[in-house]
Amino acid sequence: MADLLTDQALNELELSDREFIRYSRQVMLEQWNEQGQLTLKKAKVVIIGCGGLGNIAASFLAGAGVGQLVLVDDDCVELSNLPRQLAFEEGDIENAKALALANRLREQNEHIEVVAQTQRFDADDAHHLFNQADLVLDCTDNFATRYALNHSCVAHAIPLLSASVIGWQGQLLLVDPNQMDYGCYQCLFDSAQDSAANCTTSGVSGAAVGIIASYQANEAIRYLLGQRSSLASSLLLIDSQSLQNQILKRAYDENCSICNAPRQKENVNVD
Amino acid sequence: MSTNKNHVTINNSQTICITPGVSTVVDVMIALEINKKVAIAIDNQIVRQSRWPKTTLNGGENLSIFAAIAGG
Numbered sequence: 078m079a080d081l082l083t084d085q086a087l088n089e090l091e092l093s094d095r096e097f098i099r100y101s102r103q104v105m106l107e108q109w110n111e112q113g114q115l116t117l118k119k120a121k122v123v124i125i126g127c128g129g130l131g132n133i134a135a136s137f138l139a140g141a142g143v144g145q146l147v148l149v150d151d152d153c154v155e156l157s158n159l160p161r162q163l164a165f166e167e168g169d170i171e172n173a174k175a176l177a178l179a180n181r182l183r184e185q186n187e188h189i190e191v192v193a194q195t196q197r198f199d200a201d202d203a204h205h206l207f208n209q210a211d212l213v214l215d216c217t218d219n220f221a222t223r224y225a226l227n228h229s230c231v232a233h234a235i236p237l238l239s240a241s242v243i244g245w246q247g248q249l250l251l252v253d254p255n256q257m258d259y260g261c262y263q264c265l266f267d268s269a270q271d272s273a274a275n276c277t278t279s280g281v282s283g284a285a286v287g288i289i290a291s292y293q294a295n296e297a298i299r300y301l302l303g304q305r306s307s308l309a310s311s312l313l314l315i316d317s318q319s320l321q322n323q324i325l326k327r328a329y330d331e332n333c334s335i336c337n338a339p340r341q342k343e344n345v346n347v348d
Numbered sequence: 349m350s351t352n353k354n355h356v357t358i359n360n361s362q363t364i365c366i367t368p369g370v371s372t373v374v375d376v377m378i379a380l381e382i383n384k385k386v387a388i389a390i391d392n393q394i395v396r397q398s399r400w401p402k403t404t405l406n407g408g409e410n411l412s413i414f415a416a417i418a419g420g
């Protein structure tokens with residue numbers, strides 16, 4: 078995988094006149110402003126999974142001007158993906174999702190860098206993949222990768238914004254290395270979850286995917302802008318049928334094999 | 349919201365009576381015949397599974413019972 082911008086290049090980044098016009102509506106927001114836009118331009122976000130959630134979240138981040146996006150997925154586009162994976166067209170069928178999405182994002186915004194990795198997430202490659210990353214988005218479609226990704230993000234102290242969707246419902250949480258009192262993904266769901274249900278076996282509403290991916294993208298942008306996210310301490314349950322969301326408070330599990338070791342190490346260092 | 353002090357409300361719909369034999373989270377799970385992996389929140393605070401056997405319900409609580417989902 079090619080490296081993205083060097084530190085020096087990042088420090089020299091400025092907004093061009095064309096970028097300023099392009100982003101003018103969001104820069105108008107008090108919580109966003111020009112400095113925030115520059116922060117987004119310097120940001121690197123790694124998106125694991127380029128299916129329904131990854132498609133839409135990546136498109137919003139590209140549109141918003143997040144400067145460096147890394148897309149990871151080993152799947153190819155299928156006809157049954159098209160109702161919810163809106164960045165893909167019929168001509169993309171059988172092409173690698175990561176490459177097809179990267180091409181679309183480059184067409185969407187000439188001011189950003191996009192790297193595609195057509196492999197399944199590999200924890201052994203996490204050190205390189207997460208190098209200088211500000212945030213990782215979990216947009217995957219299976220528990221095995223979700224647990225592996227959680228483990229890698231905790232180990233590398235990289236924030237993880239995890240979204241999932243099935244049927245008409247979704248779940249969203251942030252594992253923030255600076256707020257580990259609220260635990261990690263595995264604290265919440267131990268590693269023996271029933272794995273049978275996924276979009277292929279249980280079905281999914283494309284619009285529900287859009288809702289949850291939009292929440293995920295919005296929280297990603299807010300996090301990059303330095304805004305406080307309630308998702309670091311909670312789990313958001315989204316029900317697109319009842320239109321009722323529920324925020325549940327999280328706490329770390331002292332028996333968690335993933336996040337308890339770094340926490341104990343931190344305590345030793347503090348003492 | 350649950351109004352009956354002898355009952356807990358499950359996912360804002362079903363209610364279950366708290367008795368001497370059904371008083372902990374585990375008791376409720378058995379009474380509801382829930383065998384699959386789920387997470388539970390009491391009044392919007394998630395309770396980790398290791399604490400279910402000792403978490404006593406007094407009545408009036410709202411339980412949210414949900415499973416992890418993995419689709420993307």
Ligand SMILES: [Zn+2]
Pocket residue numbers: 260261262263264265329330333334335336337
């Ligand atoms: Zn944990």
